[in-house]
Amino acid sequence: xxxxxxxxxxxxxxxxxxxxxxxxxxxxxxxxxxxxxxxxxxxxxxxxxxxxxxxxxxxxxxxxxxxxxxxxxxxxxxxxxxxxxxxxxxxxxxxxxxxxxxxxxxxxxxxxxxxxxxxxxxxxxxxxxxxxxxxxxxxxxxxxxxxxxxxxxxxxxxxxxxxxxxxxxxxxxxxxxxxxxxxxxxxxxxxxxxxxxxxxxxxxxxxxxxxxxxxxxxxxxxxxxxxxxxxxxxxxxxxxxxxxxxxxxxxxxxxxxxxxxxxxxxxxxxxxxxxxxxxxxxxxxxxxxxxxxxxxxxxxxxxxxxxxxxxxxxxxxxxxxxxxxxxxxxxxxxxxxxxxxxxxxxxxxxxxxxxxxxxxxxxxxxxxxxxxxxxxxxxxxxxxxxxxxxxxxxxxxxxxxxxxxx
Numbered sequence: 001x002x003x004x005x006x007x008x009x010x011x012x013x014x015x016x017x018x019x020x021x022x023x024x025x026x027x028x029x030x031x032x033x034x035x036x037x038x039x040x041x042x043x044x045x046x047x048x049x050x051x052x053x054x055x056x057x058x059x060x061x062x063x064x065x066x067x068x069x070x071x072x073x074x075x076x077x078x079x080x081x082x083x084x085x086x087x088x089x090x091x092x093x094x095x096x097x098x099x100x101x102x103x104x105x106x107x108x109x110x111x112x113x114x115x116x117x118x119x120x121x122x123x124x125x126x127x128x129x130x131x132x133x134x135x136x137x138x139x140x141x142x143x144x145x146x147x148x149x150x151x152x153x154x155x156x157x158x159x160x161x162x163x164x165x166x167x168x169x170x171x172x173x174x175x176x177x178x179x180x181x182x183x184x185x186x187x188x189x190x191x192x193x194x195x196x197x198x199x200x201x202x203x204x205x206x207x208x209x210x211x212x213x214x215x216x217x218x219x220x221x222x223x224x225x226x227x228x229x230x231x232x233x234x235x236x237x238x239x240x241x242x243x244x245x246x247x248x249x250x251x252x253x254x255x256x257x258x259x260x261x262x263x264x265x266x267x268x269x270x271x272x273x274x275x276x277x278x279x280x281x282x283x284x285x286x287x288x289x290x291x292x293x294x295x296x297x298x299x300x301x302x303x304x305x306x307x308x309x310x311x312x313x314x315x316x317x318x319x320x321x322x323x324x325x326x327x328x329x330x331x332x333x334x335x336x337x338x339x340x341x342x343x344x345x346x347x348x349x350x351x352x353x354x355x356x357x358x359x360x361x362x363x364x365x366x367x368x369x370x371x372x373x374x375x376x377x378x379x380x381x382x383x384x385x386x387x388x389x390x391x392x393x394x395x396x397x398x399x400x401x402x403x404x405x406x
Contacts, residue, residue: 125155
């Protein structure tokens, strides 16, 4: 999951139309402030959008009519306005929050005078708090008819166009907040990542592993074949490196007498960058004394099958945002169904490479020979790569894309 806040900022080139839009929004912000309190310190959000929709299923709300009056207990929620549709004496908007979206409506007859006037100053992207009652439109859409609206935050820049969304990869990675705002599937990834690491921790601790936290600064960058970031420790007057793996401190813990340890932490690699690789990312490593590779293969299969079940069987509040068969062992990736169930086949690494590429790399350790093979297959490599990394590069570029499933 990529968040590229460290990338150099590029000043956006604004069109005259966008510049006029920003000026208009600033003017509306000033006008909204004159109507009453804007930007309050807090807002009592009693319900999420999803909870309001669930409540409507139980209560059978009345139909929205021109003369409907708001009465009874008001329901409060808050979120960002993603669409805005004024129709004379009626204004519709889609309000989005972390749980989903709900349609809200304001009418000149039903809403308070201040809220109706504020509704004329709202734009897509504004964050508002609203209070009202649940109704149903003639088309059957559940709607929160609002008596009161509070401006919580004004969006001073326009959102990307609704129908085109945010597609430019450069913009998405530099302005991750816009990517999250406009693309629900990206928010799905954040939910999934959180659930994945929660499930990983739960599984490891249930299996008797102890979680540890080891230093990110190392005198020697080891445990992997990668270029480290270098920094200087002023108090010690000594150069240190940001860790490129979690391996060595965990192994020292085994030497110290612990038998089952794991860590989930950041590692840093000063290497190439693209849409799938950043210089810092989360890694999990575990070490288990006295276990051989056969036991680890059984363990790894059980771990991933448990993680898939736990992540796809999300809590109710997240289930709509996490895609997959709830609690099942089938997931979809790039249009392909991956079945995690059953006993996984165990393949020899070099036999699998030969099966999918026709090249037998077993026993080849000469770097020059491996480079020639990569060049023949038009695979670019870095000059500092040793035999192991060259073979791994061959696997990643030419074999792994053809291997589907565990």
